[in-house]
Amino acid sequence: GQSLEQPSEVTAVEGAIVQINCTYQTSGFYGLSWYQQHDGGAPTFLSYNALDGLEETGRFSSFLSRSDSYGYLLLQELQMKDSASYFCAVANQAGTALIFGKGTTLSVSS
Amino acid sequence: EAQVTQNPRYLITVTGKKLTVTCSQNMNHEYMSWYRQDPGLGLRQIYYSMNVEVTDKGDVPEGYKVSRKEKRNFPLILESPSPNQTSLYFCASSLGSRGGEETQYFGPGTRLLVL
Numbered sequence: 482g483q484s485l486e487q488p489s490e491v492t493a494v495e496g497a498i499v500q501i502n503c504t505y506q507t508s509g510f511y512g513l514s515w516y517q518q519h520d521g522g523a524p525t526f527l528s529y530n531a532l533d534g535l536e537e538t539g540r541f542s543s544f545l546s547r548s549d550s551y552g553y554l555l556l557q558e559l560q561m562k563d564s565a566s567y568f569c570a571v572a573n574q575a576g577t578a579l580i581f582g583k584g585t586t587l588s589v590s591s
Numbered sequence: 592e593a594q595v596t597q598n599p600r601y602l603i604t605v606t607g608k609k610l611t612v613t614c615s616q617n618m619n620h621e622y623m624s625w626y627r628q629d630p631g632l633g634l635r636q637i638y639y640s641m642n643v644e645v646t647d648k649g650d651v652p653e654g655y656k657v658s659r660k661e662k663r664n665f666p667l668i669l670e671s672p673s674p675n676q677t678s679l680y681f682c683a684s685s686l687g688s689r690g691g692e693e694t695q696y697f698g699p700g701t702r703l704l705v706l
Contacts, residue, residue, distance in 0.1 A: 489631075511690025523681060523697035524634065531692065568633060576690035577641065578624065578649055583633035 483507045483571050485582035492588045493559050501554045501585045503569035513545050513552040514570040514579065524568065527554070556587070564589045593618045595698035597682050603704045604672055612667045612701050614682030622685045622693065623665040624649065625657065627678040628700075634681070640665055641688065672705045679703075 485505045493499040503513065512531035516524040530536055530545035530552060542555040556563055566584040573580055595616045604610055616623065624639035626649075636649030640659040654676055656668040665684075669676060680701045685693040 512692055514691045516695075521700075523699050524683075524695075525697070526694040529692055529694075531690075570691060572688070572691040577647065577688045578636050578639050579688075579691050579695065580636070580650070581626075581634040583631065 483580040487582045487585045490586045495591050497559050498557045501567050503552050505550050505571050507571050509574040511572045511576055515554045516568045517565050519565045559589045561589050595684055595696050597698040597701050601702045605706050607671050610669050614665045615663050616684040620684035622688050624683050625667045626681045629678050674705045677705045
């Protein structure tokens, strides 16, 4: 089956850079997704990596190493509004459903 | 506006009283799914549907039913709710599944308390 590991909490200050790691075990791999969820809100899509390397979208970047079964989300120039939970996710073996990690709560302080 | 809607947003019920949480999307998406979210456990998939009349179990299907009679609607049914089904429920939709490549759009969530 699929399993994902990510840290439960990360803290940082405004303007800093933070990296949220995700390691996964899968029987069949398609790609690694990242979602953001503010407290009490709906998860929203951030990124998807199918190939090795770094993809940048504004202040957020996502990295994947398929050989290491590892990826990370990099958040730069942190803002208070980035305080949220971040989930990595992979598809099941059939590619028909997403399996989410337990989430990393990021707290940004001033 | 493209969106996924869920109703009700909040619900308090008692053990054994059947309930239905509705989910509707206006994006003509083929794929829809239900998740529950519990503290420390993240999002766990309950059921998903690849298209009309095509549904399948996710990781935690026990105690739930779904149906997909129309493309836009995917209701979640709790025939006999129990306190361990107290949770935050999210409906989501996407164009397809394709190994997670398709962005999933989530509804606002339904907070359910079963007494």
